[in-house]
Amino acid sequence: CPTSNICLGVYTDISSHPLPRLYAAGIPITVNSDDPPLFNTTLNQEVGLLFDVFKFDVNTVNDILLNGVRHSFLSIEEKHAMETVFRARMAQLQQELAL
Numbered sequence: 001c002p003t004s005n006i007c008l009g010v011y012t013d014i015s016s017h018p019l020p021r022l023y024a025a026g027i028p029i030t031v032n033s034d035d036p037p038l039f040n041t042t043l044n045q046e047v048g049l050l051f052d053v054f055k056f057d058v059n060t061v062n063d064i065l066l067n068g069v070r071h072s073f074l075s076i077e078e079k080h081a082m083e084t085v086f087r088a089r090m091a092q093l094q095q096e097l098a099l
Helices: 002-007 019-024 043-052 058-070 076-096
Strands: none
Touching: 002 043, 043 058, 058 076
């Protein structure tokens, strides 16, 4: 959660967050909301940062979100099933929103 990293003083501001460099280096990152009431954020807001602050495109954001599935504790079969559903839903949304 980039927001929690700022709130906790890990980074001074969102522009200094290394998330883009980590992604570019091939490190599998995920985005989460950590503790929404404590950090006053939601998963939607954190995903918004990927677009608005870090300037990631739709495909990159989808890849980051899929990392949450790929690196979860689900079984291989469950991961595959969830990734299939995710990809289908994201394709549908992209078509509906003309992205």
